[in-house]
Amino acid sequence: MNVLLIGSGGREHALALALVKSPLLDRLFVAPGNPGTARIAHNVALDAGDFAKVIAFCREESIGLVAIGPEQPLVDGLTDALEAAGLKVFGPSQAAARLEGSKGFTKDLCAKYHIPTAAYGRFADKDRALAYVREKGAPIVVKADGLAAGKGVVVAMTPAEAEQAVESLFSGAFGAAGAAEAVVEECLDGEEASFFALCDGEKAVAFASAQDHKRVGDGDRGPNTGGMGAYSPAPVMTPEMSARVMREIVEPTVAAMKAEGCPFKGVLFAGLMIGKDGPKLIEYNTRFGDPECQVMMARLEDDLLGLLLACAEGRLPPNVRLSDKTALTVVLAARGYPGTPLKGGRIDAIDEAEKIPGVSVIHAGTKMEGGQLVANGGRVLNVVALADSVAQAQALAYRGVDAIRFPDGFCRRDIGWRAIGR
Template identity: 50%
Template sequence: MGNAERRPRVLVVGQGAREHAMVWKLAQSESRPTIYAAPGNPGMAEWAELVNISASDHAAMVRFCRERGVDLVAVGPEQPLAEGLADALAEAGIAVFGPSRLAAQLEASKAFSKQVMEEAGVPTARHRTFADLDEARAYVRAHGAPIVVKADGLAAGKGVVVAETVDEAERALEDMLVGGRFGASGHRVVIEEFMRGVEVSLMYFVDAHTAVPMLPARDFKRLLDGDRGPNTGGMGAFSPVPRVTQDVIDRVTREIVQPTLARLREMGAVYRGVLYAGLMLTDEGPKVVEFNCRFGDPETEVVLPLFAGDLFEVMWAVAHDSLQPAAVSWHRDAAVCVVMASAGYPASSETGVPIELPGQLPEGVTVFHAGTRAGEGGRLETAGGRVLTVSAVAHDIPAALDRAYTAVASIRFSGAQYRHDIAHNWQS
């Protein structure tokens, strides 16, 4: 595709910092693609034409692709994938980077994911699935705490409670199963053993035949310094993770990723896109905490800045089952990102607050927009919980940290909150 006479046309679906990073990296392709973003955000406008189409409006997406001659669609968020957007595009003959609805159930249903892992012999936490509050309570009381309670469905990264006490676990169960905290996503819960170890994220480019690992990353899900406070969609990340050696990556590929993909194929689901493995490195070896069916956020904002390949060519190859490991290469640098969130996040978000960005950022720093919009007079203002992701690349993690926090200090909006200790554990 990269050698075609006309420039390829790519539609990126989504509006967060992850999708901004995808657009930013696609714009660096030697193929010089024409990029559209639906619905996009103001930060993407430098490289992409913003298209006012909801990620859930599959018919409008297909219609737009046909009208504009879009060659490839790259789907960022999990929700449209779980709803079958990739299937609708494929049925219309449009190449798509992103898994089918069935394959996306790896993320959309914790119970489905656990079933696949059990059948594939993939190491993960011991678990049970419940829809009845009394039965779930009895299980928690029998096993004690700490224990993990997860909403079965999608909950924007907030549906996991690591309960330190039985009382905390029971409150989480009541919130989900009775209180409707996550709507239909919480009508079933998965209760898991608490795994001890080091948590890391490892993403893979995957087509019908091949799975190629990206650089490992570690994200920080808790809102407050010291890994305290409520779970969020992610408050920052760093990459690479020094303790994740090539031997560890090879073991994850062999014992976790390949058996999972093989089991999905047996079920009639050929996976294409990004498979995200959230892992716990335990004394017994790597175990799966969760799978995601797309690029992680905020991990993408540290992994893609280190990617030395051509993202368009890799995405095109994935969509056409021609992925080659040699196409995936990495810079010998490190990256750190810090998320700046609005007041009230994650319980709520303050919108319409003016954002002041500096005229010049430190070397190696990119600011990816998440919850932003163009307000009155075109001024930049907040439009969501996670507002900006400040990403920095340098020769090592401490230097990247310094650049990232220098940039954060120069960005202002009322009520801004962020963690001051991202990557505090980079050596562990």
């Protein structure tokens, strides 16, 4: 069949690399794609926000499945428009995508269905939010309710910091994401992990675990980013802990969404805190993470297209086959990130990195300019390595990083440090 993949980042390049291995695939289109996807698929200049044009393209090219990578089209209702036109889609409906699009919705769902999460308050009024902060004290977490491109969360270590976060949020610092509503919640202790499950509206199947590195600098210092690297599996997510997360968090959520009249189809990405009392949900995303997707796809031994179709058609298999090896990715970012990244920096010798056995290079923020590959975003490349241990994967990935010539780029040099420290 022909498949249309929506998106342009590292996540979509990683998904495309997995999809082209499928015996079910005829042609893969990526909209809009990037120079990495252009090497293995057909990039098309489609705006995911123009539903009518996406539907027309799908009809012209006999698309059998649309896979939606980023969160914004899901929250905007692209799945609903495509399904109304008779197309199969991997990705939740607009109502189900509220699990990511509204933190308040998710917290209320957790409270109603007894899904373990941090204690919280939900506020449309600034003064009431400030009063709650003063009552609870610090540390405390202040979140914009809606999508804020990963920037709508402040972990406040002092009451003054928390009050400033509330003031900023309601004054529009996070745009429309926070101006209307805030979620203020307990600061959880423990070890963070990401856990992914595939869902078909009725049931869920565990996919994989990963751990991300959000801070820009070594030793988890500096401002938060979209992610500077990741590895999979996460050692803290033992088979027992994974089973517990499925039983206590994921499966109750899938049942709750069905009961609420908005069954969830797609991938459920649970951001977790593993503490002394067990796992608690920090937040949900309703798509594959970035850069977590890059390491999970490196471990996938099943047919990705077959799995995505099974989600769309309500017939998930009982399990997913993954390599026992560890995958690790290092993000090469452009100087200035996570502030204003320097664009246009020349990138050479990617082929040298890819000659290293076990190493692949994913394009995240690149473009071709006059026949030359250049940086075109904050997170520019993901260097992925697959090996028998975290330490071996780390060493391989940094060999790949050091083979690439990108003078305007930088990376963390300690991706995987927590797992290696174990």
